[in-house]
Amino acid sequence: MSHVTPATANPKSRWPNQPPASFAFVMATGIVSSALLDAGWARASSTLLWIAAAGLAVLLVGLVGRLLTHTNDAVADFRNPHKGFGYLTVVAAINVVGIGFHPVAPAVTWIMGAMSIPLWLFLAYGVPLSMMLRTEIGESSQPRLLPVDGTWFLWVVSTQSLSMAAASLATGGSSVRLLSDAAVALWGVGIMLYFTLTTLVMLRLLTGGENLGGIVPTNWIFMGATAITVLAGSMILHLPSAVPVIAMAGATVGGISYLLWAFGLWWVPLLVAFGFWRHVVRREPLRYTTALWSIVFPLGMFAVATYRFGKENHMPIVAWVGDVTTWVAVAAWLVVATGMLWTFVRWLKPRAAQT
Numbered sequence: 001m002s003h004v005t006p007a008t009a010n011p012k013s014r015w016p017n018q019p020p021a022s023f024a025f026v027m028a029t030g031i032v033s034s035a036l037l038d039a040g041w042a043r044a045s046s047t048l049l050w051i052a053a054a055g056l057a058v059l060l061v062g063l064v065g066r067l068l069t070h071t072n073d074a075v076a077d078f079r080n081p082h083k084g085f086g087y088l089t090v091v092a093a094i095n096v097v098g099i100g101f102h103p104v105a106p107a108v109t110w111i112m113g114a115m116s117i118p119l120w121l122f123l124a125y126g127v128p129l130s131m132m133l134r135t136e137i138g139e140s141s142q143p144r145l146l147p148v149d150g151t152w153f154l155w156v157v158s159t160q161s162l163s164m165a166a167a168s169l170a171t172g173g174s175s176v177r178l179l180s181d182a183a184v185a186l187w188g189v190g191i192m193l194y195f196t197l198t199t200l201v202m203l204r205l206l207t208g209g210e211n212l213g214g215i216v217p218t219n220w221i222f223m224g225a226t227a228i229t230v231l232a233g234s235m236i237l238h239l240p241s242a243v244p245v246i247a248m249a250g251a252t253v254g255g256i257s258y259l260l261w262a263f264g265l266w267w268v269p270l271l272v273a274f275g276f277w278r279h280v281v282r283r284e285p286l287r288y289t290t291a292l293w294s295i296v297f298p299l300g301m302f303a304v305a306t307y308r309f310g311k312e313n314h315m316p317i318v319a320w321v322g323d324v325t326t327w328v329a330v331a332a333w334l335v336v337a338t339g340m341l342w343t344f345v346r347w348l349k350p351r352a353a354q355t
Helices: 019-039 044-070 071-078 084-100 106-133 148-169 176-207 217-237 242-283 290-312 316-352
Strands: none
Touching: 019 044, 019 071, 019 084, 019 148, 019 290, 019 316, 044 071, 044 084, 071 084, 084 106, 084 148, 084 176, 084 242, 106 148, 148 217, 176 217, 176 242, 217 242, 217 290, 242 290, 290 316
């Protein structure tokens, strides 16, 4: 009788069990591409944009495959407070790439924005509802504070990515008023989600809830949510002032965006201090994980948001800070990308030896 390995007996088991937040790679690569474009490095920007697009295609195939072959794991992650919001990286990744193509191919932005809307509706409502309506046997019925962490801010990031897509497309024609209305409305929804989650996250940080705190890479998404809100606000301020919703809300958008930018800048040293405590004081080894892209994306988003907000509002010092942060984000992307490639090579070697 021939020997049958488990992988041969069950081909589905060989499909990678892709993490929900793996699309953070696409988000990070796409936004660093935008930062390089602002810095005048058009060729490098284009290269990263195509890498992001290729990564998006591969990860979408991987996600569909995971839903088919690891269905139970995918559903469990959907209902897990620490992982469920990770699926919203799909929405943000699609829009970041779509917006990146807007200067050369607006049709791509339209298509990808349209793709992201049903995903956002399903995930932005489905993930929180799945936690609100949990009726597992043995689960405590007593009210308690849910284990909020940085991944919850993907709720904000995905919403603001739709606002950015609408603002990008509101460049003229008969749809400018409708898209401007949508951009401001989605920005407002994102703002309210941001303030709500900020209260919960800061409460858990200050009380040490479940020791999750800010020492994990995903809590950089806190700053990323701040930055993408500022960038969306900057894009809204760039819309024609004659549009009624801009005339009505423009000053509010500008004021809140500046205050959030200042808060995001304040938040960076705290995140760095948490990282120092984790890897220097506690001596935890720094290994590549997909969560590291959750650091690169906020850095890139902060660079783009700062540069464009400063330029749009004639604030040269703010724009300079964005220009400097661009190279920090590029360096972080190179380091994490190197770690990803090295990890992939190490994963590939034993499989190549088996063949």
